[in-house]
Structure formats: structure tokens, C-alpha cells
């Protein structure tokens with residue numbers, strides 16, 4: 001509503017502007033309705049996925065668990081056979097028996113791996129400020145203690161922090177540093193470093209070693225459970241470590257990638273979604 005003035009500037013009437021907003025209202029209502037429907041559908045799908053995931057977890061856990069009892073019988077009886085009746089077996093039969101014993105040990109390791117993987121991300125994700133530098137140093141000291149004969153030069157950058165689940169992040173670091181440790185076993189001057197590095201402009205962390213490395217052509221298999229890029233007689237392992245690490249990182253909303261070349265060492269970098277912004281005084285580690 002505006003005054004209408006005549007040529008002398010006197011108010012001679014009023015001008016009323018009117019706009020029909022019915023259509024706009026309708027459009028807005030429609031957008032609101034669609035949004036609500038979309039949100040409902042996302043919530044439903046999320047719930048469905050969560051349920052399916054839980055079921056799969058429970059299934060894996062139950063199967064792994066249930067496999068243990070018959071396996072124990074196999075390994076127990078084959079060990080007893082060797083011990084109590086070993087003299088009855090000639091070369092060929094003894095070799096077969098040995099294969100059974102080793103096979104059941106391997107299966108037991110694989111089951112343990114499955115359980116480790118399924119336990120790794122079990123439970124609610126606790127978000128707290130985690131001092132990755134302190135954890136990494138503790139792990140390196142522990143690895144060094146386990147193999148005192150090895151000379152490994154390790155270095156962890158100060159002030160590496162992330163916001164996440166301490167237990168899970170610790171398990172992830174244990175696997176990454178453990179790999180660096182393992183795959184440098186035949187490197188004359190073994191070096192392991194943990195450093196901060198931006199990944200796609202997000203704060204990230206890298207574990208770098210100068211060990212055996214791997215061929216990037218097979219990098220697609222790195223994080224798949226039970227897939228290995230080295231033979232078991234070269235380096236022991238079952239191939240569950242990086243699968244566990246990836247699960248943990250994805251659960252945090254982060255990413256992980258590995259780069260390497262044969263004989264050139266390896267570098268594993270990851271992000272953890274909510275990078276800590278807390279000052280040193282607020283750290284709980």
C-alpha cells in the first residue's frame with residue numbers, strides 16, 4: 001500500500017498492490033511435503049541397512065564361533081594321532097597327517113581373524129580426542145620389545161590428534177605400524193615414520209616405511225579380508241589387518257589409501273572425519 005500524490009505533492013489517494021501468492025504457497029507446500037517424504041524414506045532405508053548389517057554381523061560371529069568346536073576336535077585328534085600313534089605312519093601318511101595339523105591351525109587363525117574383524121567395529125562409536133602420537137609411540141615401543149633383536153629406526157611426529165573411538169583407532173594404528181614393522185624385516189636400515197599429511201585438503205595421517213613394498217597393480221586387494229600381496233613363506237599373516245583398519249576408518253567417516261612400489265617401501269594414509277581441534281590441555285590421552 002502506497003500513498004498516491006497529485007502534481008502538487010498532496011496525497012490524493014492510495015495505491016494498493018496485490019499479488020496472488022496461492023501458487024507460491026502451493027509450491028512451497030509441495031517442496032515441504034517432498035522433503036518430509038524423502039527424509040522418511042532415508043530414515044527407513046537407514047534402519048533397513050542397519051538391521052541387515054547387524055544380521056550379517058551376528059551371522060559371521062555365530063558361524064565363526066560355531067566352527068571352533070568341530071575344528072578343535074579335528075586339531076586335537078590329529079595331534080593325538082601324531083603323538084600316540086606316530087610310529088605307525090610311514091613317510092607319506094606322516095606327511096598327510098602333518099598337512100591336516102597345519103591346515104587346522106591355519107583355519108583356526110582364519111576364524112580368529114574373522115572374529116577380530118567382526119569385533120573391530122562392534123558397539124557404539126565413542127567420540128573423544130585421541131592423541132595418536134602417544135598411541136603410535138607406545139605401539140612402536142611394544143613392537144620393539146617383542147623383537148629386541150631388530151634394529152628399526154622409528155619416528156612419530158608430535159601433536160597428531162584425531163577425534164574418534166580410542167579403542168578402534170588404537171587397533172587401526174597397531175595394524176598399520178605392525179605391517180610397517182613386519183614388511184621391513186629384511187630391510188637393512190629399517191625406517192618407520194608416522195606423519196601428518198593433508199589428503200584432499202583434509203587433515204590426514206600417514207604411516208611410511210622403507211620395506212618390501214608391493215605392486216600397485218594389486219592395490220585393489222589391499223583392504224579385502226584374507227587377501228594378501230605377499231606369500232606366506234615370505235611374510236607371515238592371514239590378510240585381516242588392513243580389512244580391519246579400513247572398517248575402522250570408514251566407520252569414522254574417513255578414508256584410507258596405500259601407495260607403494262616393490263622394494264620401495266609403502267605409505268598408508270588415512271583421514272578421520274572429525275579432526276580434533278582441541279588444545280593440548282583438553283586432551284585425555
Ligand SMILES: Nc1ncnc2c1ncn2[C@@H]1O[C@H](COP(=O)(O)OP(=O)(O)OP(=O)(O)O)[C@@H](O)[C@H]1O
Pocket residue numbers: 113175179180183209211212213214222227228229230236237238239240241242243265266
Ligand atoms: N607396509 C606394508 N608393506 C608392504 N606390503 C604391505 C604393507 N602393508 C600391507 N601390505 C600388503 O597388504 C597385504 C594385506 O595386509 P594385511 O595387514 O591385511 O594382512 P597381513 O599383514 O598379510 O596379515 P595380518 O595383518 O592379518 O596378520 C599384506 O599381505 C601385504 O602383502
Ligand SMILES: [Mg+2]
Pocket residue numbers: 175178179237240241242
Ligand atoms: Mg597386517
